[in-house]
Amino acid sequence: MKVTMTVNGKSMSGDAEGRTLLSTFLREELGLTGTHIGCDTSQCGACTVHVNGKQVKSCTMFAAEADGAEVATIEGQANADGSLNVIQQAFQDHHGLQCGFCTPGMVMAAASLLEQNPKPTEADIRHHLEGNICRCTGYHNIVKAILAASGQEVPAVAAE
Amino acid sequence: MYNFEFVKPSSVEEAIAALKEEDAQPLSGGQTLIPTMKQRLNQPSKLVSLLGIAELNGVSAEGSTVTIGGATPHAVVAADASAYPALAALASNIGDPAVRNRGTIGGSLANNDPAACYPAAALASGATIVTNSREIAADDYFQGMFTTALDEGEIITGVKFPVPEAANYQKFEQPASRFALTGVFVAKYADGVRVAVTGASNDGVFRWTEAEEALSGNFSADAISGLTVDASDMISDLHGTAEYRANLVKVLTGRAVAAC
Ligand SMILES: Cc1cc2nc3c(=O)[nH]c(=O)nc-3n(C[C@H](O)[C@H](O)[C@H](O)COP(=O)(O)OP(=O)(O)OC[C@H]3O[C@@H](n4cnc5c(N)ncnc54)[C@H](O)[C@@H]3O)c2cc1C
Numbered sequence: 001m002k003v004t005m006t007v008n009g010k011s012m013s014g015d016a017e018g019r020t021l022l023s024t025f026l027r028e029e030l031g032l033t034g035t036h037i038g039c040d041t042s043q044c045g046a047c048t049v050h051v052n053g054k055q056v057k058s059c060t061m062f063a064a065e066a067d068g069a070e071v072a073t074i075e076g077q078a079n080a081d082g083s084l085n086v087i088q089q090a091f092q093d094h095h096g097l098q099c100g101f102c103t104p105g106m107v108m109a110a111a112s113l114l115e116q117n118p119k120p121t122e123a124d125i126r127h128h129l130e131g132n133i134c135r136c137t138g139y140h141n142i143v144k145a146i147l148a149a150s151g152q153e154v155p156a157v158a159a160e
Numbered sequence: 161m162y163n164f165e166f167v168k169p170s171s172v173e174e175a176i177a178a179l180k181e182e183d184a185q186p187l188s189g190g191q192t193l194i195p196t197m198k199q200r201l202n203q204p205s206k207l208v209s210l211l212g213i214a215e216l217n218g219v220s221a222e223g224s225t226v227t228i229g230g231a232t233p234h235a236v237v238a239a240d241a242s243a244y245p246a247l248a249a250l251a252s253n254i255g256d257p258a259v260r261n262r263g264t265i266g267g268s269l270a271n272n273d274p275a276a277c278y279p280a281a282a283l284a285s286g287a288t289i290v291t292n293s294r295e296i297a298a299d300d301y302f303q304g305m306f307t308t309a310l311d312e313g314e315i316i317t318g319v320k321f322p323v324p325e326a327a328n329y330q331k332f333e334q335p336a337s338r339f340a341l342t343g344v345f346v347a348k349y350a351d352g353v354r355v356a357v358t359g360a361s362n363d364g365v366f367r368w369t370e371a372e373e374a375l376s377g378n379f380s381a382d383a384i385s386g387l388t389v390d391a392s393d394m395i396s397d398l399h400g401t402a403e404y405r406a407n408l409v410k411v412l413t414g415r416a417v418a419a420c
């Protein structure tokens with residue numbers, strides 16, 4: 001079947017079977033490989049995108065379910081001039097990534113948090129990131145980056 | 161994953177008609193069904209999405225009853241069920257934000273995972289499960305792990321919760337899966353207290369009736385201090401032994417009462 005969605009503001013179409021996952025559709029049909037597939041079992045959040053403004057795991061939704069929807073992926077996050085947006089820049093400044101595999105999902109999750117809660121506490125951030133797993137950083141610098149992106153002071157986050 | 165036909169009807173009638181086909185199955189948030197299909201534990205020929213049916217989505221409160229549409233996502237319950245705060249709090253702690261944006265109450269109750277949160281709320285509240293064809297009392301609905309009173313092709317259209325005087329859910333989280341290692345929902349009504357336990361028993365969600373009797377007489381954590389929970393039917397796995405879970409049932413019940 002033909003599936004059409006608005007991805008990062010542009011209308012895009014492609015072919016999908018019933019079983020085609022949104023993650024597969026974005027990567028293989030639309031060529032948007034910024035959305036990563038880490039576990040493919042709904043655990044890691046590397047595949048996080050926004051569908052109609054809501055954060056979802058694109059490996060746990062069918063492409064056909066997003067037919068007609070507005071989808072936002074990491075490729076649409078940078079500023080119009082191509083510079084990093086405030087969240088991406090904060091990840092760079094605070095060493096919120098090492099290998100970078102989890103980062104697209106982390107940035108999309110952070111964007112969704114800051115939209116609902118512009119000044120989150122450290123606890124709010126950790127609660128919101130429960131579905132995003134990072135193998136490298138130990139999370140502290142990710143939490144710092146999100147605090148910084150929200151315009152708040154960045155304390156030396158205590159180890160839990 | 162095996163392939164299937166995808167349909168997205170806009171009314172309950174169309175959905176029921178589509179589900180008449182052999183091996184057709186409802187798809188709600190997909191947060192349970194899609195992972196099981198990937199493992200080929202489930203291979204429907206047709207998936208009937210319930211998310212295009214407007215009347216199945218939303219929370220309403222009337223008098224002392226809160227009604228949740230069968231395809232309402234956890235995040236919407238968390239935000240809109242303020243008339244039943246313990247239920248909203250439970251919804252806000254299911255899984256993670258992405259799971260809460262997709263996963264729905266109807267999918268959770270239809271699946272009846274032995275470690276799921278909503279079954280405890282429904283049983284402790286004496287909720288009514290409303291389907292396309294009938295109303296089922298929570299006491300008759302849950303029939304052991306992954307087993308319910310639903311017939312083939314029958315769908316949950318809503319759940320009616322009588323709002324208690326006080327209630328609290330204590331979830332002892334299994335940190336890797338985010339499900340309840342054990343969870344206890346306590347609800348205090350004018351005519352007595354109900355206590356439902358999830359995550360602990362090999363028979364799925366159950367009522368701890370001894371605690372209900374003790375708490376109906378004296379609603380304080382002390383009232384259950386002399387009780388013991390039988391570990392013989394409890395789940396034992398690498399996350400916790402049966403004895404550990406039996407102890408958690410008592411500890412969490414005490415905490416829930418204290419938090420009411
Ligand atoms: C990472 C992760 C963490 C999770 N953590 C928790 C947790 O902490 N607590 C918890 O309770 N759950 C948890 N879940 C499960 C989650 O809440 C699921 O969303 C829920 O159990 C199933 O709901 P669904 O809408 O996604 O159903 P689906 O996956 O779409 O469907 C599940 C089953 O129910 C059937 N079905 C769906 N809707 C209906 C209906 N209206 N009538 C009849 N049958 C129907 C389907 O055919 C299928 O068999 C977690 C899931 C994930 C992936």
Ligand code: FES
Pocket residue numbers: 036037038039040041042043044045046047048057058059060
């Ligand atoms: S790839 Fe989707 S959650 Fe891990």
Ligand code: FES
Pocket residue numbers: 096097098099100101102103133134135136137
């Ligand atoms: S930076 Fe490597 S997984 Fe997070």
